[in-house]
Amino acid sequence: MHAAIETHSLTRRFGDRTAVDGVELTVQPGTFYGFLGPNGAGKSTTIKMLTGLLSPSAGTVSVLGFDMLDQSQSLLAKRQIGVIPENLALFDNLTAIEYLIFIGRIHGLSRETIRARSAEMLEMLSLEKETTKLVLEYSHGMRKKLSLAAALLSNPKLLFLDEPFEGVDAVASLTIRDLLSNFVSRGSTVFLTSHVLEIVERLCTHVGIIMNGKLIEQCEMKDIQASGSLEQRFLQATGADKLQTPRLNWLEQS
Ligand SMILES: Nc1ncnc2c1ncn2[C@@H]1O[C@H](COP(=O)(O)OP(=O)(O)OP(=O)(O)O)[C@@H](O)[C@H]1O
Ligand SMILES: [Mg+2]
Numbered sequence: 001m002h003a004a005i006e007t008h009s010l011t012r013r014f015g016d017r018t019a020v021d022g023v024e025l026t027v028q029p030g031t032f033y034g035f036l037g038p039n040g041a042g043k044s045t046t047i048k049m050l051t052g053l054l055s056p057s058a059g060t061v062s063v064l065g066f067d068m069l070d071q072s073q074s075l076l077a078k079r080q081i082g083v084i085p086e087n088l089a090l091f092d093n094l095t096a097i098e099y100l101i102f103i104g105r106i107h108g109l110s111r112e113t114i115r116a117r118s119a120e121m122l123e124m125l126s127l128e129k130e131t132t133k134l135v136l137e138y139s140h141g142m143r144k145k146l147s148l149a150a151a152l153l154s155n156p157k158l159l160f161l162d163e164p165f166e167g168v169d170a171v172a173s174l175t176i177r178d179l180l181s182n183f184v185s186r187g188s189t190v191f192l193t194s195h196v197l198e199i200v201e202r203l204c205t206h207v208g209i210i211m212n213g214k215l216i217e218q219c220e221m222k223d224i225q226a227s228g229s230l231e232q233r234f235l236q237a238t239g240a241d242k243l244q245t246p247r248l249n250w251l252e253q254s
Pocket of ligand 2: 043044160
């Protein structure tokens with residue numbers, strides 16, 4: 001069986017800066033993968049290349065066995081994946097329901113299926129009273145929830161979630177965590193980025209840490225937990241455990 005995600009020497013340059021530098025990733029189906037790294041490490045750039053939103057400067061990307069650099073194969077992969085992209089990329093002048101119908105129709109779902117699934121998800125995410133509002137009028141957390149509903153709508157095999165918990169309230173966070181755990185336990189795959197290490201530690205089965213564009217760690221969560229916490233491992237791997245937090249003396253003077 002093919003891997004859910006496989007990359008070789010995946011590289012993306014912006015001018016003379018290498019944002020993603022020779023990344024070798026293998027994610028097996030049924031994995032809950034946490035992709036971690038400091039700000040600017042290359043996480044979102046990697047997700048964009050994995051989902052066909054951005055072309056690599058070099059290297060290969062295979063998703064669900066399809067070559068993402070081949071246009072017709074990448075289309076087959078895109079039918080089976082769901083994405084929360086970094087910038088959410090919603091359509092501001094549609095209502096939530098109109099937006100979900102639009103996404104559902106792109107995936108070839110019937111209107112009845114879209115309506116039934118949308119109603120269930122919007123209720124689950126406490127958006128059921130907001131369905132007539134334009135997306136433009138949504139708060140940040142509401143936009144994030146709608147983006148998740150859109151990503152799930154087609155019942156994908158693989159979800160790419162760039163910071164799914166950022167900006168959502170505690171109740172929604174719990175709902176999303178349960179939903180994603182059930183999604184993975186049926187054999188589907190989640191690849192997410194998050195800075196909330198407590199959530200990643202609770203949810204993920206595998207972790208990759210990227211820094212300055214290079215994958216510096218790829219391991220199973222149980223191996224990390226056998227020798228301490230994810231936060232300790234993250235700080236060690238990134239060298240942040242040896243740094244002293246600088247002080248702003250002027251801020252400490254009254
Ligand atoms: N379109 C772009 N043009 C130029 N540089 C870019 C572009 N997109 C990303 N970069 C650069 O690539 C590097 C990686 O950015 P990326 O957005 O992948 O980081 P990230 O790990 O997702 O960070 P964060 O945790 O802050 O979301 C950064 O140095 C960023 O400035
Ligand atoms: Mg990012």
